[in-house]
Amino acid sequence: MSEDKAPLSEERMQAMYRDMLRIRRFEETAFELFEQGEVMGGIHVSIGQEGCSVGACSTLREDDAILTTHRGHGHSIAKGTRLPEMMAELLGKATGLCHAKGGSMHIADVSKGHYGAHSIVGSNMPMAVGIGLAFHFEGKGQVAVVFFGDGAANEGSFHESLNLASIWKLPVIFFCENNHFASSTRVQYATSVADISARAGGYDIPGVTVDGMDVLAVHEVMVEAVDRARRGLGPSLIEAKTYRYFGHSRKDPQFGPYRTEEEWNEWKAKDPLLVAEEILGVTETQKKAHLDAVEDELQDALAFARQSPEPEPDDVYEDLYA
């Protein structure tokens, strides 16, 4: 049995739960800051989808790569992105991960294997293929995981990327977070198949659909895909069915004209945090301890961000060319 496949220790399970809390509280805080006008630019929160980000990233090594989307805070945090610098980026500070050039939609922490949030839908998948190709050349068993939405699975780049990764047997995991909507468009309307994972068949790679509200279930299917990729057997497509509890972006109301409160409540009952508490057996005392620790970490991050300097005017010319 490979290291990836060892059963999860109690400690790792607690760490996974804490990461889910870190994401939830980071995004709730970011959203409040946004509403108070403290955030530069827009934000898209992934609240409701923490089971996906943590379930997936908990299977990765630091030298593995991820790429994410406009809705990427969760993946960023789960992959170990530095919180103070991430918060500073949201507040438009010089110490921000992207030096206040990229904002929430472009969070990246390459030192932690985070090759960026990418705001052009579908643009991250071909780049993941390229990182997978580099990993293939390197031969160290690293894998690249690319997160994308149900909407992105309708871009040509998705199909070209799956095919390329398949014919070259690259260590790339295509992780689709099917939260059922692309902005106001329902997945059932926009997508030719009921399960996006079925598209793997066209590229002769494994495709699985998993309950994205269940962090352990996500972890398990990822373990399989990572193991395959590390052994040089090629890419996989994972579809996690999930739901975003907030509106699409800053202007979109929580329910929008495209979904009902009733549907929302059904998914809310499956909140990935509640599910995790149950299956991981998190006690009230443990939960409280985690929450306190997370709160301290967040307050430190926020203090760092608030105390950080604004960028200087000449910074507009910085980092354009190497």
Added chain:
Amino acid sequence: MPEVKTRTISYSTAINEALHEEMERDEKVFLMGEDIALSAISPATAGLGDRFGHERVRNTPISELGFTGAAVGAAMAGYRPVLDMRRIDFMMLAIDPIANQAAKLRYMLGGQVSIPLVIRAPEGGGSQNGPTHSQCLEAWFIQVPGLRVIVPSDPADAKGLLKSAIREDNPVLFVEYRALYSLEGPVPEGDYTEPIGKAAVKREGSDITLIGIGSQARNCLEASDLLAREGIDAEVVDPRTINPLDVEGLAGSVRKTGKCVIAEEGHKSGGVGAEIAASVQEAAFGALKAPIIRVAALDVPVPVHTKLEAIVLPSTEKVVSAAKKLLS
């Protein structure tokens, strides 16, 4: 001349009216784009799905290459698609059907087909949306013979030119500045169109010509007010269409004033301003009393940070100081 009745509406309402009227007038006109069928998403397409149904107001998956190519095909087959790109940045995924297909097919097939396609491309910065959601890319497309490129700067032109664009038998890139969506202005009532290929003098003056494209036509008008307070009488001219470019319309103003500032929100190098400056000096070199000055976005991406963004983008103040520099 009979008096034209006008009413005051916004730029986005003007676009919305043009779409309603042209869909009403010609059943071959249909719309495609992401999230256009639900009114809440963009004021420009509000109500169209309810009025004309989802056969003619087609929500698309996120498939810019696919639906743009499909629009070229439908246009060849006799329909008049109007696309909504949400942002010109997303249109970059569809460059092939626009530049390689739509623009060239008629020529390449010896005139056998025409491509009556309109691509509405909202664009522009100033809202901290960052490098990939703030670009102004019309300059790229004046390099592509076979396309028409239209950039209205006020509600009347938005309506009159969009209606003309939909009736035009060639592919049209119709650039809308998002920052202008809420701008209000008088728009004639009734079936009103504006000609493609004609510049418009937006303010008459004699000391200096300010040529502004899109959002910068507004800034030039504001600049002319500020300059007037200092006794400078600026003329503001809006090319309105940049392919074809009304060189005579622009040169005529420069012959009168002898001085010219050109303002655009796209990057300076290789920009629309560069093309206009070259054309104007070819046509009116003898009349120029000073070099033409361009005001444009700096040659760096548009950063998220408010202050950095303001440094990169052109502004009324930058137009004013360019004008003063020319006059000093």
